[in-house]
Amino acid sequence: MHRTRGMASLLAAAAVLVTTAAGVATAQPEAAVAQAREHIAGRYIVVLKDGARAAADTLTQRYGGVVVDTYSATLNGFSVRDLPAQQARRLAADPSVKSVHQDGTSRAVADEQPNPPSWGLDQIDQRTTSLDKKYTYPNTAGNVTAYVIDSGVNIRHTEFEGRASHGHDFIDNDNDASDCFWHGSHVAGTIAGKTVGVAKKAKVVAVRSLGCGGSGPDSATVSGLEWVAKNGVKPGVVNLSLVMDTVGVGDEQVKALVAKGFVVAVAAGNNGQDACTASPGRTPEALTVGWINQGGGRSGNYGRCVDLFAPGGNIYSADHTGSYRTGSGTSMASPHGAGAAALYLGATPGATPQQVRDALVDNATPNLVTNPGAESPNKLLYIGFIGGVPSKCGVKANDEDVSIPDAGSAVGSSVTQDSCDGKASAALAVRVDVDHGYTGDLAVDLVGPSGTAYPLKQPGGVGEAGGVHQSFTVDASREDANGTWRLSVRDVYRFDAGTLTGWSITF
Structure with missing residues (x-):
């Protein structure tokens, strides 16, 4: 009997232990999830x-x-x-x-209005709000690609002259980023249309993240930004005429795109509130654009997160049907900023995103916005300071990733110039983008067609974790411009590897 009771007690104890263990196993830890204003259920x-x-x-x-x-x-x-x-x-x-x-739900930030004549181009080339019925532009930015993350683009619209192409559609998950709304085509027209555009020969790539009603999942916009980071070519500008619902994720991606060498123009938002509450326009690395109406009156968001203002009321541009329409909002202001950035890159293709942003902000016209809002910079977009295209033979670029082994042999990437007679420039602009854990490990050289190596960066010194993302000026005047040019990168010391993500030469 005693032995039986002991066994029963052990069995009971075991049962308690099993029950307790099972209870612990089912009580999985939980953590907070960042909230969106308009959550798409289950996503x-x-x-x-x-x-x-x-x-x-x-x-x-x-x-x-x-x-x-x-x-x-x-x-x-x-x-x-x-x-x-x-x-x-x-x-x-x-x-x-x-x-x-x-x-959450990303939304286009524009309003439809009737069809008065457009005035935005007339405004940005002068220092006064009294329009002169002329648009004088310094270059056409034919060397620049504009990535429009939006509702898609009608790439066959006559405004684009065959310069527009499909990137990817993250609404339907295919490669046809056609516009069934109007918003993306309108934005693209303002950036690069032949008659309604700021930068009249820039190339346009449509990346669709908004549906036929002008909204879409935040994750589609995230995927669009990721796509540009992986597939975009430079010099390039990215336009985001939208406000994301999920706070924070878009901010980090804009920072990453800027670090990779892309200028990112973002709408400040239309709600008449502090722009620092709107993502990703609140990101300091972005060119965040507020909206004025004709005459200089501000509408929409304001505050210290706005970099400058641009025309956004009653802007006449392309639509998705092949025709034209007007639209109003910071959605219409942002592409004026993106187009201006393209013009600057047309004249200075080796400029960094920070240099482009600073040039546009520093040269904007002061004190023309009549009610800029608390803490806003009273600066209106102006392009008259931008120069013409200095290069005689354009840009050659290679954006294929090349792995850089740790403490290994030099790796290279090549471009070939075959249509530039004569000698290369004494101020050849070479743009280099390398992701690497410690830049002090790296030796970077440009090798000309003759085989001569031109050192761009020597190893040693204090390294940084961000990699090399900068432009160099090389005196290559003894080289024939035509031929194969090679960028050589070597990791000299141990412990870190990296990737050459792209490079270019402006001849």
């Missing part, structure tokens, strides 16, 4: 910690949901759909996860 954007090895598929197998897209160029993470709210909180508590954001 989330997941940001992983730096160095995290967990794959999107592994995490969705563990917590549920279906992977929509993965990100690596502008942030480390992925987007997911069909994920229950509780599982999203559990996912947020995973040791490999930095943050989880509700996938």
Whole structure:
């Protein structure tokens, strides 16, 4: 009997232990999920910690949901759909996860109005609000590509003369980024249309993140930014005439795009509130553009996060049908800024995004905005200071990624010039973009057609983690311009590897 009671007690204790263990196993830890104003049910954007090895598929197998897209160029993470709210909180508590954001609703920031004549081009080439019925532009920015992340673009519109192309459609998930709304075509027309555009020969690439009603998932905009980071060519400008719902994710991606050498123009927002509350326009690295009506009166958002103002009321431009229409809002102001950035890059293709932004802000016309709003800079976009195209033979670029081994042999990337008679310039502009953990390891040389090496960067000194993203000036006047030019990059010391993400020469 005693022995039986002992066994029963052990069994009972074991049962208690099993029950307790099972209870612990089901009480999975949870963490907060960043809230969106207009959450698309079941959809989330997941940001992983730096160095995290967990794959999107592994995490969705563990917590549920279906992977929509993965990100690596502008942030480390992925987007997911069909994920229950509780599982999203559990996912947020995973040791490999930095943050989880509700996938909100990005919206175009424009209003439709009747069809008065456009005046925006007339405004930005002069220092007064009294229009002179002329638009004088310094160059046509034919060497620049404008990436329009929006509702798509009617690339066959006569305004684009065959210079527009499809990038990707993240609404329908295909390669046809046609516009079924009007907004993206209008924006693209203001940037690069032959008659309604600021930069009349810039190339346009449509990246669709908004649907036929002018809205779309924030994750589609995130995917669009990621696509440009991976596929974009420089010199390039990116226009975001939209406001994202999920705060923070777009900000980091804009920063990453700027770090990769792209100028990013962003609408400040239309709500008549502090622009620092609007993402990603609040990002300091962006060129954030506010909106004025004809005569200089401000509408829309304001504050210290606005860099400058540009025409945005009753702007006449292309639409998705092949015709024209007017629109108003910071959506219409931002492409004036993007077009101006393209003009600056047309004249100075080796300029960094910070240099472009500073040039436009520093040369903007002061004190023409009649009611700029608290803490706003009273600066109105002006392009009259920008010069003409200095290069005689254009730009040659190679944007294919080349891995740089740690403490290994030199690697290279080449471009070929075959239509530039005579000698190369004594001030050849060479743009280099290298991602690397410690720049002090790197030796970078330009090798001319003759085989002569021109050192751009020597190893040693204090390194940085961001890589090399800068322009160099080379006296290559003894070289024939025609021939194969090579960029050579070598990691001299141990512990860090990297990637040559692209480079260009302006002849």
